[in-house]
Amino acid sequence: MCGIAGILYKQPGNHEIGNTLISMLDGCQHRGPDSTGFALYGDKxxxxxxxxxxxxxxxxxxxxxxxxxxxxxxxxxxxxxxxxxxxxxxxxxxxxxxxxxxxxxxxxxxxxxxxxxSLDIIKDDGTAREVDERYDVGSFTGTHAIGHVRLATESAVRPEAAHPFWATGFEDIAIVHNGQITNYWKMRRRLERRDYAFHTDNDSELVAVYLADKLAQGEKLDDALKTAIDDLDGTFSFLVSTPTEIGYAKDHLAAKPMVLLENDEMIAVASEEVSLNRLFPGQAINSTEPAPGTYKTWSL
Amino acid sequence: MVTLDLSQLDITQANEKIRQCGREGVDVEIINPDARHNIGVGLVDPITVKVKGSAGYFCGGLSDGAHYEIESNVGWAVGDNIYTGSVVVGGNAGAIAGVAIRGAEIVIHGNMGSRAGQVMKAGTLCCGGNAAFMSGYMMYGGRIIILGDAAEKVGQDMSAGEIFIGGEIESLGNDTEIVDMAPGDLESINEFLDRYGMSFSGQFTKVVSAGKKLRYGNSEPRTRPQPFFISSQSSSYWNAKVQEDIWIKGEVGRYRIRGYGASKPVPHLNDIAFARDITQAPSDASVLEGINLRTKVGGRFGAKPLDLSMPVMIAPMSFGALSRSVKIALARASRLSGISESTGEGGMLDEQREEADQLIFQMLSGRLGWNIKDMLRADALEIYISQGAKPGLGGQLMAKKVTPELAKIRGIPEGIDLRSPSRHPDVLGADDLVIKVDELREATGHKKPLGIKMGAGRVNDDIKIAYKDGFDFVELDGLQGSTGAASTEVLENVGIPTLSAIQEAVDGLAEIEAKGDMHLVLMGGIKDGIDAVKMLALGAHCVSIGTAAMIAGGCIACMQCHVGSCPVGIATQDKGHEARYDIDRQAQNIHRYFESVRWQMAAITKALGYDDVHSINRDDLVALTPEAAEMTGLRYVPGQRDNTQHDDKLTDLSRKAG
CATH class of the missing domain: 3.30.70.260 (ACT domain)
Known part of the structure; x- marks a missing residue:
């Protein structure tokens, strides 16, 4: 139930990913004013x-x-x-x-x-600006980051229910998700039988654990996203990040929005164009909408 | 030309200025649009709005007659529900471009997202680039022109209209076929392209509905009606109704369809009694003196609330399911009794607007008859998600009722078995609904109370979403809620009883500390003022009455509403049958019935020692059965059953009211 955003700079260095993601999430805060979270990748x-x-x-x-x-x-x-x-x-x-x-x-x-x-996940109640005031997210520099604004509907507003989710048991992997996974319990039980623990009833946590499990089996992120589109049932646009990559997957019905911008320097992806606009104020940008049932990854 | 800078104005201020420019006939230029949502929504004057950059969701939506030019990209639902006018987008468009248009011209120079032209009725949607999947999904009419490629399922479940594709087609949707270009098609397309400075030199492929799914293969056979009061009696497993049902299924090979609501017995308000003896209530006209029944609904965000003389509304029922005459009678009765009437699905009638003092405009997934002008002349708005009779499904209107007149107001082909979509094109989650709520409020200047109609399913969760999404009121419809047509399986088995619904709603709001903040309007089997007062005591702010008003106005409960040849002229579009309905007489009957409801409510309020009906609370109720106690958490006091002679007295009272 929410808005997502991600940024990856193709060249290594200390890019201002904190400030960038704050303004992208501020752009789509109307999709989720209750809590905001950041997964930021800096020096190892x-x-x-x-x-x-x-x-x-x-x-x-x-x-x-x-x-x-x-x-x-x-x-x-x-x-x-x-x-x-x-x-x-x-x-x-x-x-x-x-x-x-x-x-x-x-x-x-x-x-x-x-x-x-290299990963730090910062999430709390409040808007992107409010969370920044508390945690100084803006000063964070690095190569890539994904973030999320949450509209708490069925469950209470609690910091631990905010995104991003880290992939239980596997370091440096985070996901943000917009949508609902409708075969949540079936998939969760399948993973629980394989000894994974779940700490919230949030369906987005399932995405994180699902991907971590695939990566643990030695699959490439690309392949994990491909199977996720078929294994996970429901409506979703989600982003995943590892120390060297970000990727997206989108359900077969394209029920959740997502737009994408790629140039020589960066990949920027967000629920709505307003977030991408924040990167290029006052300029026309050439964004595209990924097709339903597609996935893609980008590396540093 | 007036220039508005969106870096200096919020969208509400900007839209007010745009509408003012509209009234003055001055064109508008928007700078720094920052892909903001709802730019120019609700505009009903023929001016041009130029957007220097990208726009967000619903750009130009819910408008009539205006022209929009967007330099760059647009988000979801560009041109949502436009009647006439045009939108030209220089870049790409997100999902559901041109959704539900009724005659507008929408031009996207770049690519467009999935489900473009969903439920469109008339007009042209043209895309210079490629279209993502399901272009023309559930379209009812009009034309889509795609110069590039079209992804999977072109024209999925379209009822009518034409789709022309210049490039490759990945796959066709259900019930579609490729046909030859008709004489004049190409000339008409070229004339259109020419007007918008576009050209195309290749070959078009034309896709239309194959028409095999527009009607049920077998219609319901004619049978002797078994009225509701017979079919709802559960005397044995293999009673006459069950046998007939099995025979007919053997004949038609599918689920049955009928009108009315669930007929199986479930715990209801009869299983609840007042905790105290109320036989001392006065039984003459003096009962109304000094008792406050007046109820306002929907002022949570500063809109002008509905102001009802008692906490009762007439439930939403469509012109379509019901005849025009009945809608006029209901509207008149609502005025005479100082309560509200609702349009239901399928648009507003002029006579209905004239007769009703307070009219709620209902907005449904199929966008049938939904338009900005009727929104602007309504007193409140209500977005329909589902109803108690068929939670999770859209409305059904069988072919016999889809007359030329009805097809015109709804913007659909005549004579199809109309199955409305089960979900809104642009509401696929709570976050989408927040954005939709903004659009509806923006388009009507934040002046009208906005409600949501929900069938009772996962009420505890749904009520929190409704609260969070910023509705003024919720119309919550239990399992017993009736309809003009639905499958019997769904009618009887899907949803939770009204008694559980109110309790889950109250509990859900209490869990997020929002009890009392958002008005709950309960419906589904409310038959009189006694039920209404019990519902209020359980936590409802108001009730909504449909079936009882129908019966007061002449319905004989034969449950053949779906057939279209209602013997008393209520659930029909047949002029001959409708002629049997005496509007003047039935409006008075309905009005007198509502006055009896008023008397009952006042009498109970007085007998319980209050002077305001809203003071009655849970402590005034007990449960007569363990099931009702379990559902509501009320004290289980079966002995109170012996003390229910007051019901007779109140019935007697209501007779006097008439």
Missing amino acids: NEQLQLRFIVPTDEAGKSTAINSIANLLEKHNAKIAAEESVGCSYKIGVDFGGDLLAFTKEMEEQAKLVSVGY
Whole structure:
């Protein structure tokens, strides 16, 4: 239920992806004023970066942080850096063990929303501008990013229900999704039987886990998107990002909008042209609408 | 020429200025459009609006007579529902370009997205580039010209109209065929292209409806009617109705179609009683004194609310399902009783507008008779998603009722078995609906209450979406809601009972802390003022009454509404049958019935010790059955059943009101 946007610069470097994505999401905020989220890719860190959503009251927050610390100790992960802003608690850890087992246990105890060496997922209630004020998203530089504005309809407005979703168990993969997956329970049970855990009832989380599972089996992102179009039933336009790629997939009925702009420097994709316009104020742009049932990926 | 800068004006301000320019006959230029939605919607004057850049959704939508020129691209639904006028797009168009147009000319110089020309009725949609899939989906008339290639399913489920393709066709849609160009086709196309500075030198392929699915293969056989009060009695498994149903299915080989609502017994308002003895209510005219029944509906966002003399509306029923005479009688009764009438699907009648003081205009997926001029002369607007009789499905109107007059007002071919689309072309999720709500409010200057009509399915979720999408009121229709035609399987089995619907709605809104903010109008089996008061106590703000008003106005409940030869002239378009309907007499009967509803509501309010009907609440009710208690959460007090002699007294009272 929402708006999505993504940007990828073809040349490596420290592009202003934070500010760019903020203005793209601001453009389509009317599609979802309740919460906003960003998945940003910057320089690769030495430590594994984990971001959690924690209670905002002091007592709740310290309880949550303590239980995170205990688990880290259990898995021999050492905190190298930490920061706490708003509803979010971010740490960098030295970790060399089994990521799947580690994050699975971690997710049972705490609301883990981002895991990766170059990925940072920032999401919270409020508009793109409001989230930026809290987390200084604008200062983030890097190569590519995807983002989402959410209209909370059936469920409450909660930061953890916001997008992007990270692919449980697999670092540095994020998705944003606009639409509804109608065979959600069937696909979720299939993945649960393969030992994947789900932490929300949000159908978009399914997309993330589905793709992660395919990538874990050694499939290329391209191929995973191709099978997603047939395996996932419903209406969707979604974006996925890895440390080196972004991609999209669109359902067979083209029920959810998406427009695309590619030039020598960048790929920009969004639910509506107004987001692309923000990149080129006052200029006519040559956008295209991807055909129904198609997918594509772009690499750095 | 007036220049408007959208970097300085919000879209509402801009649209007000555009409309003002329209009244003054001055053309408009829009700079810095920033692909904003709803540019120029609701314009009804013949001016030209030039957009210097890209426009978002619904550019030029819901307009009549104006001309739009967009330099660059447009989003979804360019030219939505335009009657006459034109839109020229220099670049590409998103999905459903030219949706539901009724005579306009839409030209896209670039490519256009999927489902272009969906449910269009007349006019021309022309694309200089390629068209994505399902061009001409469910079109009812008019012409689509595609100079480039057309993707899959060209003309899917089209009823009429013509599609000309200059390039490759990936595949044809259901029930379409390729035919030879008719004499004059090419001249007419070239004349059109010439006017818009385009040209084409190749060969066109012409696609039209093959016409094999426009009517049911077998029509319903004539049978002796088994009225509702007989067919709803569940005496045994293999009763006469069940046997007949099986025989007929053996004959026609498909589902049955009939009028009216669910006939199977489900827990309803009869299973709920008042918690206190109300036999002390006065039984004369004095009962109305000092009791407030007046109810306003739909002011949540500052629109002028409906102002009803009591919390009752007449339910939406179409001209089409019902005869013109009945719509006039209902409209008159609504005025006499100070309540509202609704157009239902299929457009507004002039006589109906004149008779009714407060008229709701209903807007449905097939865009049948939906137009800006009727929106502007309505007192409230209501977007239809579904109804209690057939949640998730569109309306049905069998061929006998699709007369030339009716086909004209709806913009469809005569004599088809009309099956309206089950969903709106531009509402495929809650986020789309938010944008649609904006368009409807923009096109009517934010002055009219906007409601949503929903059949009761996943009410707990749906009500939250309705709240979030910014509606002023919800008309929520339970399983027992009636219709002019639907399949019996759906009538009897799809949806949840009205009693569950109100409870889920109230609970859903409470879960998001929005209880009371958005008005709930409940319908589906409300038969009198006693039911109405119970519904209000459960949390409704107002009720809507359809079937009872029909019966008051002469309906004999024979359930043959779909056949089209209603013996009392109600559910028919046959002039001979309609002549049997005495408008003056039946309008008075309907009015007197509503006055009895008023008396009952006032009497109960007084007997319960209140002076305002809206003060009655859950504490005033008990459940008589475990099922009703489970559904509503009311206290289960079966003993209260012995205390229901008040019903007789109130019935007696209503007789006096007449």
